[in-house]
Amino acid sequence: MKKIIITLLLGFSAVLQAQISVSGTVTNGASQPIKGVSVYIGAIQKGTKTDENGKYTLNNLPKNGLSINFTYVGFMSQNIAIKNSEAIQTIDVTLEESIFEMDEVIVSTAFNKIQSQNVMKVEHETIKDLQQKGTSTLIEGLATIPGVSQVSTGTSIGKPVIRGLSGNRVLVYSQGVRMENQQFGDEHGLGLNDAGIESVEVIKGPASLLYGSDALGGVLYFNPEKFADANTFKANLNQKLFSNTLGSNTSLGLKTSTENWKFLARGSYNTHSDYRVSGGDRVTNTRYNETDFKTAAGYSNARFSTVLRYNYNNLDLGLPEDGIGAQSSSKNTALPRQAVSNHLLSLNSIIYFTNTKLDVDLGYVTNDRSEFEDSDEASLQMKLKTFNYNAKYHLPKMGNLETILGVQGMHQTNTNFGEELLIPDATTNDFGIFGTANYEWGSSSALQAGLRFDNRKISSEVNGEVGEEGYFQAVDKSFDSFNAALGYKTDLATNFTMRLNLASGFRAPNLAELTSNGVHEGTNRYEIGNSELKTEQNFQTDLNLEYKTDHFEFFVNGFYNHIDNYIYTAPAGTIIDDNAVFNYIQSNAKLYGGEVGLHFHPHPLDWLHYETAFESVTAKKQDGDYLPLIPANNWNNTFRGEFDNKDWLTSGFATINISTTLSQDNVSGFETRSAGYTLVNLGLGGTVKFGKTVFDVNLNANNLFDKEYNAHLSRLKTDGIANIGRNVVLGINFSI
Incomplete structure (x- = not known):
């Protein structure tokens, strides 16, 4: 463990690179500015919103392979890579109208692509959408996603089931960490509350390549x-x-x-x-x-x-x-x-x-x-x-x-x-x-x-x-x-x-x-x-x-x-x-x-x-x-x-x-x-x-x-x- 910490500290001291600043304007198909578009970089969890003129600015960004995600209700999302070679750059975006769900960045897979670019099909649901269904608990909301159900004990205990597999065959991750709470038992629930959770991603199938044992289901x-x-x-x-x-x-x-x-x-x-x-x-x-x-x-x-x-x-x-x-x-x-x-x-x-x-x-x-x-x-x-x-x-x-x-x-x-x-x-x-x-x-x-x-x-x-x-x-x-x-x-x-x-x-x-x-x-x-x-x-x-x-x-x-x-x-x-x-x-x-x-x-x-x-x-x-x-x-x-x-x-x-x-x-x-x-x-x-x-x-x-x-x-x-x-x-x- 000491070697890992020392390596990380040396890494911090060795990194010397210029910062990047990105700005631009977001418009619709009629070249009209869109106010309130979410401009977000998931890797560093930093974001802003466009003003009444559709303009945005993000400063102090790392010079390395980042992508900016532009999302707004009623429009197709865009995920655009930042150029590593330019310290100050302009990225103007035109969003196309769409009546379907926004194309979200998928975090649970290794390369963090938006779903339309992702090789693996991953179900993405916001907690807000699940709550609008009026379910009492987080697991009840999850059970409304196709392919997901629950083993329940009344309304207080629910265990996720993905395509027929549950218990230790399904991994639960929160805050980027696998949840361990004696999940082998049917009478042991998730141990999570939906407050403070933005969204959930469901991988339906073996994910042992990324997560190891217990991600079989x-x-x-x-x-x-x-x-x-x-x-x-x-x-x-x-x-x-x-x-x-x-x-x-x-x-x-x-x-x-x-x-x-x-x-x-x-x-x-x-x-x-x-x-x-x-x-x-x-x-x-x-x-x-x-x-x-x-x-x-x-x-x-x-x-x-x-x-x-x-x-x-x-x-x-x-x-x-x-x-x-x-x-x-x-x-x-x-x-x-x-x-x-x-x-x-x-x-x-x-x-x-x-x-x-x-x-x-x-x-x-x-x-x-x-x-x-x-x-x-x-x-x-x-x-x-x-x-x-x-x-x-x-x-x-x-x-x-x-x-x-x-x-x-x-x-x-x-x-x-x-x-x-x-x-x-x-x-x-x-x-x-x-x-x-x-x-x-x-x-x-x-x-x-x-x-x-x-x-x-x-x-x-x-x-x-x-x-x-x-x-x-x-x-x-x-x-x-x-x-x-x-x-x-x-x-x-x-x-x-x-x-x-x-x-x-x-x-x-x-x-x-x-x-x-x-x-x-x-x-x-x-x-x-x-x-x-x-x-x-x-x-x-x-x-x-x-x-x-x-x-x-x-x-x-x-x-x-x-x-x-x-x-x-x-x-x-x-x-x-x-x-x-x-x-x-x-x-x-x-x-x-x-x-x-x-x-x-x-x-x-x-x-x-x-x-x-x-x-x-x-x-x-x-x-x-x-x-x-x-x-x-x-x-x-x-x-x-x-x-x-x-x-x-x-x-x-x-x-x-x-x-x-x-x-x-x-x-x-x-x-x-x-x-x-x-x-x-x-x-x-x-x-x-x-x-x-x-x-x-x-x-x-x-x-x-x-x-x-x-x-x-x-x-x-x-x-x-x-x-x-x-x-x-x-x-x-x-x-x-």
């Missing part, structure tokens, strides 16, 4: 809130109210920036009572309370950029045990309950050399998870501490060829403090090294390839007595894996794009799979681990076809995913302490399916949008049986009207969403089928002006007709407990 990459534009101060207050849970979500944020320094802070509090099912009854002890605080400070100049971020999240949540029992609107959790606190500290630094740069992410995550069964003394308490590092060196660009070499790793310890043990005390060490290259030719073709090697070492301590519940044998295992990825993008015809990606991924067995010996919370079964489990290894083929014109957009995503040594639980046919025994075993498996959809904007009805998407996943083991916890097929339809009144309302919208989930009959041996259902959701909102007072408002009615239904991935389904009934959500956001 995909990645959720959360981009933090942007800093204020240079030489500005901003503050905002957001308040949301929820009828079903009598809930409230309050968030207050402050941020300011100079030419070089930037700072922000945001605090939020989220509190909910037991959720109500269709008909009026509440599900006892599904209440929860959440406190979240985020802060960040950054500095950038012509030689380097650095950002330090910190996130504290504390969650107090009840665990439903009696189903619909004693009715209460209290927000104080009862027993049994969980208390989970997360601390996430991250440091991102970029050092700019003459023709290259070094990008370093360091992260430290602590997760303290306690469970209280029948008293205020924790019966189970686990503390997980994780240190992450990720360094990427961008080699000098050779013509149209960009190359990155990287090293990545993790040191993690798990320590138990309660009387009960879910997993043993253990240490995990990861190390990986990779290289990837991107080559572009013509105006629309690109090829991207990479290779990576990883090693994971897991060692745990022995605990308990042989033959007794709670006995964990000592484990000392090492897992190696080579992985590769190859992607190709091209325009088959005008407005018609194809992306083809081939990639492998891997996942080392987790501690629960290797060492389990007891009844896990919420499973109602006795699980026995297998220390001889092998590494899961997969190979996936992805095909994306997109056709887009001014008024019509159509896409098809198809995938085939073959997994060797897929790990799952199977009944042993025996009983221990009145619980059925399940063993961890392995078999080859295959998953296939995809998403298809269109967005239609009929002319001359310029205010009307129609969007539809269908998603499907089929997952089978080698013997032909189906895999468990696979989401049902879904067909989602949205009609959206947009309107403005220049005197008092801008960006107004009204939506009706009809989401049809088909029956899930393809179930594993110990699952039950789930009936289909249709939910209707309404939304209304916009930016309201009263004199000098301006605020955003949205009103949503989810499950409008109070439909009673059981989602297939609900952990309460086996107890006959339905999902949430009608929920009216009011959200107001004041900005100054």
